Each structure stands twice: as C-alpha cells, then as structure tokens.
Amino acid sequence: MSDAPASMTSAGEAGTATLDDPEREPTPRSSDDGGLPPVDELLTAAVAALGGAPRPGQQRMAQAVARAVDTGEHLAVQAGTGTGKSLAYLVPALRHAVAHSTTVVVSTATIALQRQLVDRDLPRLAKALAPLLGREPTVAILKGRRNYLCLNRVHGDAPEEPEGTALFDAFELSALSRQVRRLHEWSSDTETGDRDELVPGVPEQAWRQVSVTAKECLGMSKCPVGSDCFAERARAEASRADIVVTNHALLAIDAMGDAPVLPEHEVVIVDEAHDLVDRVTSVATVQLTAAEIATAVRRCGRLIPEDIADRLAEAGDGLALTFEDLSPGELLALPPALGGAVAAVRDAAHACLSAFGPNRREDAEASAARKMAVSGLDELHDTAVRLLDAFEPELTERRDVVWLTRPWGDGPATPPALRVAPIGVGGLLREKLFGPRTVVLTSATLTLGGSFDTLGRQWGLPAGPRPAAPVDGVATEEEPPRSDGPAWSGLDVGSPFDHPRSGILYVARHLPKPGRDGLPPEYLDELAELVTAAGGRTLGLFSSTRAAKQAAEVLRERVDVPLLCQGDDSTPLLVREFSEDPAACLFGTLSLWQGVDVPGPSLQLVVMDRIPFPRPDDPLATARQRAVAARGGNGFLSVAGTHAALLLAQGAGRLLRSVHDRGVVAVLDPRLMTAGYGGFLRASLPPFWPTTDPGVVRGALERLRRAAED
Ligand code: SF4
Secondary structure (H helix, E strand, O other), X not given: OXXXXXXXXXXXXXXXXXXXXOOOOOOOOOOOOOOOOOHHHXXXXXXXXXXXXXXXXXXXXXXXXXXXXXXOOEEEEEOOOOOOHHHHHHHHHHHHHHHOOOEEEEEEOOHHHHHHXXXXXXXXXXXXXXXHHOOOOOEEEOXXXXXXXXXXXXXXXXXXXXXXXXXXXXXXXXXXXXXHHHHHHHHOOXXXXXXXXXXXXXXXXXXXXXXXXXXXXXXXXXOOOHHHOHHHHHHHHHHHOOEEEEEHHHHHHHHHOOOOOOOOEEEEEEOOHHHHHHHHHHHOOEEEOHHHHHHHHHHHHOOOOHHHHHHHHHHHHHHHHHHHOOOOEEOOOOOHHHHHHHHHHHHHHHHXXXXXXXXXXXXXXXXXXXXXXXHHHHHHHHHHHHXXXXXXXXHHHOOEEEEEOOOOOOOOOOOOOXXXXXXXXXXXXXXXXXXXXXXXXXXXXXXXXXXXXXXXXXOOOOOOXXXXXXXXXXXXXXXXXXXOOOOEEEEXXXXXXXXXXXXXXXXXXXXXXXXXXXXOHHHHHHHHHHHHHHOOOEXXXXXXXXXXXXXXXXXXXXXXXXXXEOOOOOHHHHHHHHHHOOOOEEEEOHHHHHHOOOOOOXXXXXXXXXXOOOOOOOHHHHHXXXXXXXXXXXXXXXXXXXXXXXXXXXXXXXXXXXOOOOEEEEEOOOHXXXXXXXXXXXXXXXXXXXXXXXXXXXXXXXXXXXXXXX
C-alpha cells in the first residue's frame, strides 16, 4: 500500500502542498475553544480507541475541516474510499459543537450512510472522546415530517381514498387497506415512528394515509396528540444535540423554506456532496396531475360550497383532457390549450381557498381536515402560478424548465404529470446555504477532469477554488482576495489505494460505438469473454434496465456462473447474494453504480456498457445545456459530460473497496478513448493502469481468478 500524496487542484495546482509538511507545528489552541485538545490529539485518541491505524489522508482532512470551521471559509474535500473521512470530519465537528455549545449539522444523501453515522460511528466516537471533551457529546437524527408517522392521522378519521383511485382495482385496494392496518398496529409498537425503521417497508400510497407534510401538520400546540408526536419529539431531541444527522432534502428545505426546520447552526458538513445538486433540484421540483387535483377536491368538498369545489373538479378534468393531446417531453412554449387549463386550475384553487373564510375555533378533527384541504389547495395554486410564470422570460433567460412526463423504463405506465424544475440551483445554494453558514463538502468524487471547478459552479461558488489553507506558521503564496462570491478552498487528500498497481482501466477501443437498439452483438461477445476470464466476480453496470436484462439473458446461455439481475429480487438481497458467492455476477442499473460496497474476491471486474450520458430527451439536462450554451459555454461538456463523469467515477469506485482488492474496470464504449471529451472523462476516473488490449486484460483476470481460487 502506498499513500497517494495530497494534491491541490485548480488554483492550487501550482501551489505548495503545505499540509503535507511533516515538520509542521501542531494547530495552536484558539482562545475561544474552551481549552479543548487540538484536533490532531482528538483524532489520534479516537483512532486508537476505535482500533484503527493513523492515516495521513484522514489527518490532513481533519486539520483542513477544523480550519474551515474556525475561519468560516467553505471547504470541499475529496477523500477516496478507505481514507476514513467520516472520522476526519466528525472529530472537528464534535470538538466545535462542544467548545461553542452549538449544533453542527451533518447531511447525507443516502439512508445507508445516515445509519452508519448514527448507529455506528457517532456513538463509538462520542464515548471515545468523552474524557477529552469533558462530557459525552449527544447525537440526533432528523428527517422531514413526512418520514414520521402522524399520530393525529392514525387516531383520526378513516383513511381517505388514495390518489388516482380509478387506477386501483379491488385487489390493490384490499392490499392497501392491509398495509394501512399494519401501520396502525405498528404505531403502538414503534418508539420513533420513523418510516425507515419499518421492515419490510410499505408502498408510498399506504404511508401517505398515516403521515402529513409540514404544511398539513396542525402544529404541536393545536394538535390533540402533539405532546406524543414522533416528529416533534425528534425535533426536540435535535435541538439539544451536539450533532444532528439529516439528509440533503431536509437541509435544502431548511435553507430555502420560510421557517427553519433544523436547529440553529453555523456549520454544515455535507457528505456524499456529489449528490447535493440532484437532491436539491428534486426538492425544488413540483408537479401538477389530475390525481392531485382530485385529492384536493375530495379534501375540500365537504368544507366549502359544492359548486366551488365542482369548479376545481372540472378544471382537473380539463387538464387531463389537455394532457391527452400533448406529446411528452420538454415544453419550450406554452400551448394555448394547456395555458388555459393550468390557469383554470389556478383560479379554481384560489376560489376554493377564498371559500374557506376566516379560521374559526374548531375541534381538532375539523382543524385537521381544514389544514389538509387548505395545504393541498395552496400547493395546487402555487404550482399553477409557477408553471405559468416559467414561460414568461425569453427561452435563454428562464429559470425553470417545464415538461410533460412520459412513462419511463419498463415499469407500468404512469399517468401524465406536468412538472416544473429549476434549471440551476447554484444561485439558491450560494445565497441560502453558503451565505449564512460555513459548509464543508466531501465525497470520494468531487474533482471532475481533475478540478473542483465543475461541481463548484453547480454549487454556485466562484471558479478556481483556492488550495486549502496551510497550517499556521508555514509560508505559502499569497492569494488575491476574491470578491465574486463566498471564499472556498478545495483539497484532495488522495486515496490509500495504489490504483495503478491494484487496478486496470480497460477500454474496448476495437468495439463499435454503442447503438440505440440494445447492446450490439460485439458487446455481448466481449462481455462473455471477460466474465469467463474472471470466473464470474463481475458487477455489470448498465445504462438502462433493458440493456441489463438483455445482457443477463444472453450470458445465462453462454457462461457457467450464477447470474443475478436487478429486478429479480430486492436489490439489497441481490447484493448480499453476490457478495457471498465469488462466482456470481450481478447486472443492474443506476442504484448499483453508486451503492455497492463489496470488498474481496467476489468483485474483481466492473463492466460498464456505455458512457452514462443523460438520455438525449432528458428535459432538465437539455434545458441546462441550452442555458450554458447561451452563456457561451460548452453545454454538452458542462452538463452531459459532468453527469457522465460523476457516474463513471462512482461506478469505477465500486472496484477497490479495501487495500487488498485487485481487479479491472472495463468500459465497452470505445468513445472513452476516441471522442474529444474522452480525456476529460478519463481524468475523472481513479488513476488505474490503462490498456485497450483485450488479451492483456483477459490474462490479468485469469491470473486474479486463479489466485482467488488457490
Ligand atoms: S403535531 Fe402534526 S405531525 Fe404531530 S401528530 Fe399532530 S398533526 Fe401529526
């Protein structure tokens, strides 16, 4: 094993890697840190208590995070798998929280990481550091209100009919009521009411019957069961905690909403930061559907005059009819009929809201019914207004993109929805997230094409991050002050893996370009040869469900190894089966590109069928490309290239999960070598030893297989 040196990027490329200086002075204690030991000392104690070994990348990262927290300058840290990055940010975060009696928020994209932090890392760390911090720090987890069971709904009225009832047959409805019954029983057993603790889970339709959004909630003081409310209890616990673990969606709602939902905080650590923009975009995306209008009508029907509610129902029918005449996809202009239908929804929702009149003293049940109805109408009205406003500016000046959904993938057709999403979220993040707080962003993949600039632009930060500041007392080149946005630095602490010695990047340059109609026969031949050479042990990452299924079907005929395909069973079960049987292969799509962590001989070959560009008809990617091109940039490279680079890096990152792992990342798409953008994409991948020679790679896989079988 050799540790890659810390590398500074962008403005830092020419700079000095001063954080590597072995002669550096320890970080001095600042006068207002409560006299707590410095971060190095805490990290050493934590690593010793948790049974680990000191890791240079982890130490560099912990120092940089501590400095960012102290100085208030934002920091982006790329830390490869195996760095121990959660400890590297949790130690300075805990120190800061205890020293200043404040809360530090840690945000993750996935439930898996949330669980790891809350159930494993933080409790052990808090115990280990308690003697040095003077007390045991406290930790809480906080999610959006929709994630907790609402006791008022459970004890209230009979469940309402689900949205789109017409689509449900009697069998589905009885399955739904069984699920809702199960949730009612669970409500008296659960201590947290947290949906993620319900195993197995329930479909969204069932969960909606026992949960409320923040707007639908009565508020603790008005709710008859407010003192027992799970969501309120979680919030109260969070308000007392040193560290609050949350998800990117709630972080975005807290930063951008009208009222804070997280406890007051000055420091945010965003782990899995490569996903931040997508998660924030999802939070800021809304839709209008006939089913949602029907639900709003049902909810307000008994509370306002019938003729006014009927007007909304008619507007919903009109919208559904208009959808039938439109093709799915992005709407560059607002068709007059659709504009009329959306305006009718807006006006009818407004009329319904006005019909409620002033809020009188009502019993709890009536209050709850009113709240549910009003919040649904508010949402309809605001969505319709936003949809209509989206078309006002010139095409290249627009902030929102509007599209009519199509039934994607191989699943059952879904009814059409008119969606509106922000073209960019950088401005929002810059103003609402980076403006009032110090933000540390981290992930194994933050530099694309060797630079933090691409993701920095998406976060709304000025180009050319400075290298992370040096430790005190070590000279460095002076940087001119920046006036064009929040100050931030980028630091790549490298990886404990020796990529060129541990892995091969094989690009099948001799294959044809990928086509539109499934996998070409040459791809299937190549795949069969690679899997045979590796003796299974293959994770196949495909750009579509259709391609994954096609590959699985063909290879089941040709190779004599167990072949698992996403969709055959639940993904966690398939991943477990794959990890337990070294001869098995697992083929699948998007969630496998990012979520598989299988160290050891079960995974020695990662195959990607094609460069994972967004679909050419993806409305959001298309609108983003257009916006970049209008500003004189390269829309394709900035949007599609960035998307592909992130996914490629994530996919390639599945190969080495421990320092003992060895293997091959094989990309069947020759454009990675031959296209003009290939260099940018290859520079976003870990520095594996590259080859385009199929004989070399098959030989390497056979040697690895024999070594694993011995
Ligand atoms: S306070 Fe809100 S979320 Fe909690 S039980 Fe009452 S209505 Fe439900």
